[in-house]
Amino acid sequence: AVSTPITSVLPNLTLNSDDRQVANSIRLVLGNVGNFFAVTFILPFANFLGGSNHQKGWSLAVGVYAIVAFVFLIIAFFDMREKNIENDKIITIKESFRAARGNWPWILIVLANLIYWTAYMTRSSTLAYYFQYNMHNENYISLFNGF
Template identity: 70%
Template sequence: MVGGNIGNFFAVTFILPLAAFLGGNNAQRGWSLAVLLYAIVAVVLLLVAFADMREKNIQRTKSIPIKQSFKAAKRNWPWFLIVAANIIFWIGLTARSSTLAYYFQYNMHNSGYISLFNGFSIIQVVGMASIPFIVKKFNKWGTTVFGLAAAIIGQLMMVVSGSHLIPLLISWCIACIGSGIACSMFFAMVGDTVDYGEWKNGVRASGFLTAIGSSFCIKMGAGLGSFIPSVIMKTFHYVPNHVQSASALSAIKFSFIWMPIVIFALNIIPLYMYKKYEEHEPIVIRDLMNKNSQEEM
């Protein structure tokens, strides 16, 4: 998670000056070339990372058909709760990140803040690094709620901060630290639902449950998180590269400030419902250990 955020830091911090450099007076050409360059770098790095990678201890891994993988999700209520919560979270997070540029360009009237605040988002690694200490006190579901609460507080502080740069940056950092904590915790909790699925249904579908609980949720939530603000802004007459009406400015502010607050608050509901399943984990782990030890005998 920390490594991913470092990569994201460089991507979002330098995309604007890179697009301006490559495109000159043609902004569309600059963005196309910048994204193409990013894509080429990504492909090269992925090939380097995985070209000679080989799995070890594969004899311990049992492949199961996709039909049987679905059985691991049957009555796996903690998995359904985490999937729902993760999708909701990524809707709020993406809504915030996708409207940041609009907010600072039109509402704050300072496009220079876009790269600055995107760059400061790297501070969420502080939240990620602090998770081992926080989780000892609040457990996993409580740590996630703690992160969401911090993100909500940071968003609210941005409202109070107005156009003052330092208070805005402090508020943004608090919001990013909170969302960084929550983002990381979903990956930890979806792993626990794999154990629950094996305990409940006798099927360990690690790949299937983890893929849906992480990658699918990110794609689904990010897609909706980009789509919903665009619909809101269009409905209230946002016009690109023009002076915006009062209704358009309100729509941008709602999408960047208030929509994430509402969504992060709603996200607490499935997490609170997940609490009882986390409290049940010791029993699940004990029973699985006993089962595995009997199979080895």
């Protein structure tokens, strides 16, 4: 949900394709770095905030993550300056779906992304349960997410 508008605005930031490529590369790298820190340190952070009360710890940790994300998104929203704005023809949603219907490479990419992200989120969602109940050590979650 966050990547789509960020990616779609790149052509409006500059006419220079090299600058767009650098901006997209930075976005991808820093997005992965942010994801690494978020998933690697959520459990220790939740344990730190909640102590023996895991429910309170998770709620507080996710709340802190949400506040930090909200602040960064608001900064990005208000700091965004589009420079390469052209008056292009507006395409309706109906026209977009009609164009996509016959575009098999696009359909395959969308399906592949849907399958990938569903599998990734399923894996991420089950890690806590797997390491807690099968491996009997919650500390492995952060280690596994880090790798």
